[in-house]
Amino acid sequence: MTSHESTKGGRSGPEEKRLQGHWLLAKMGKRVLRPGGVEMTRRILKAAAPASSDRIVEFGPGVGKTAEYLLAASPARYWGVDVRKVDDNPMDDVIAGHPHAELVNADARATGLPDGCATLVVGEAMLTMQSNDGKSDIMREAYRILAPGGRYALHEMGFKPDTPDSAVAAVQKSLSQTIKVGARPLPMAEWARLLEGAGFRVEFTTMNKMALLEVRRVIADEGLLGALKIASNVARNPAARKRIFAMRRTFKRHQQYLCSVGLVAVKP
Ligand SMILES: C[S@@+](CC[C@H](N)C(=O)[O-])C[C@H]1O[C@@H](n2cnc3c(N)ncnc32)[C@H](O)[C@@H]1O
Structure with a gap:
C-alpha cells in the first residue's frame, strides 16, 4: 500500500519512520486499526443496528474492515469519508460490487454531503486524533x-474513569510522540459531554480494553493467518519493527489508564 502523502514536504528516509502509526500498521497488513478491536465494533453495531433501509456514512473507514460489516446489511447508500487517499487500499475492493457505495475524499469536518442525507453515521478511531474543538x-x-x-455510532480511545488529571496530558503526549499523530483520548463522560454539546442524546455506552497490539487481540481481530502474515511482514522490515515495538511498549506503559469506549447517540 502506498500513500499519496508519503513523499510530501521533501522528507527523506524510509516511509516506516514517519508514517502515522495506523498507516504503518495498515502497510504491514493490519485491517483493524481501532482500540477496542472487532469485539467493540460488533457491540456498537449491534446497538446501532444497520439495516437495508439505512443511508450510512462512515467517517475515516481506513482499510475498510467495518465497511465490510456495514455493507453486509445491504444499506440503501454508503459513503466512506476519509481525508486520506491511499493507493492499493483494500477499501476499494470492499466497495467494488456495491453500486450504492462510494468513497468521498474529504475531511469529516466538512464532508460536502447534503443536510439530513444519512440515517446512520459510524466513526472509529478517528476522533481521538483531533483536538477537542476538532472532535x-x-x-x-x-x-x-x-x-x-x-x-x-463511535468507537474511540478512552481514559479509565479513575485516571488522575495529572496523568492525562502526559499520556496524550507520550502516545502522540510514538504514533506520530495527535492522540487525545478522553474519559467516557467527556465523550458523552461533547456529543451532547453537538445536540445528540447518548443512548448506549460500552467500554473495552485498549489492546490494539496485544497478540491475543491481533489474532482475534485479524484471524490466525492474518496475524501470521502481519508478523512476517514486520519481521522482514526492521524500520517498521522498531516503530511498532515502540508503540506496543507505549500502550503497555499506559495500560492502567487507557481503555476503548463505544457510544451510540441519536439526533432527536
Ligand atoms: C486510526 S485509523 C482508523 C481506521 C478505521 N476506522 C479502523 O478503525 O480500523 C483513522 C482513519 O481516520 C481517517 N481520518 C483522520 N482524520 C480524519 C478526518 N478529519 N476526516 C476524515 N477521515 C479522517 C484516517 O485517514 C484513517 O483512515
Whole structure:
C-alpha cells in the first residue's frame, strides 16, 4: 500500500519512520486499526443496528474492515469519508460490487454531503486524533448530515474513569510522540459531554480494553493467518519493527489508564 502523502514536504528516509502509526500498521497488513478491536465494533453495531433501509456514512473507514460489516446489511447508500487517499487500499475492493457505495475524499469536518442525507453515521478511531474543538466540529457535521432520529455510532480511545488529571496530558503526549499523530483520548463522560454539546442524546455506552497490539487481540481481530502474515511482514522490515515495538511498549506503559469506549447517540 502506498500513500499519496508519503513523499510530501521533501522528507527523506524510509516511509516506516514517519508514517502515522495506523498507516504503518495498515502497510504491514493490519485491517483493524481501532482500540477496542472487532469485539467493540460488533457491540456498537449491534446497538446501532444497520439495516437495508439505512443511508450510512462512515467517517475515516481506513482499510475498510467495518465497511465490510456495514455493507453486509445491504444499506440503501454508503459513503466512506476519509481525508486520506491511499493507493492499493483494500477499501476499494470492499466497495467494488456495491453500486450504492462510494468513497468521498474529504475531511469529516466538512464532508460536502447534503443536510439530513444519512440515517446512520459510524466513526472509529478517528476522533481521538483531533483536538477537542476538532472532535466537536466533526460531531456537529455528523449531526448536520443525519436526519432526525438518525444514529451516530463511535468507537474511540478512552481514559479509565479513575485516571488522575495529572496523568492525562502526559499520556496524550507520550502516545502522540510514538504514533506520530495527535492522540487525545478522553474519559467516557467527556465523550458523552461533547456529543451532547453537538445536540445528540447518548443512548448506549460500552467500554473495552485498549489492546490494539496485544497478540491475543491481533489474532482475534485479524484471524490466525492474518496475524501470521502481519508478523512476517514486520519481521522482514526492521524500520517498521522498531516503530511498532515502540508503540506496543507505549500502550503497555499506559495500560492502567487507557481503555476503548463505544457510544451510540441519536439526533432527536
Ligand atoms: C486510526 S485509523 C482508523 C481506521 C478505521 N476506522 C479502523 O478503525 O480500523 C483513522 C482513519 O481516520 C481517517 N481520518 C483522520 N482524520 C480524519 C478526518 N478529519 N476526516 C476524515 N477521515 C479522517 C484516517 O485517514 C484513517 O483512515
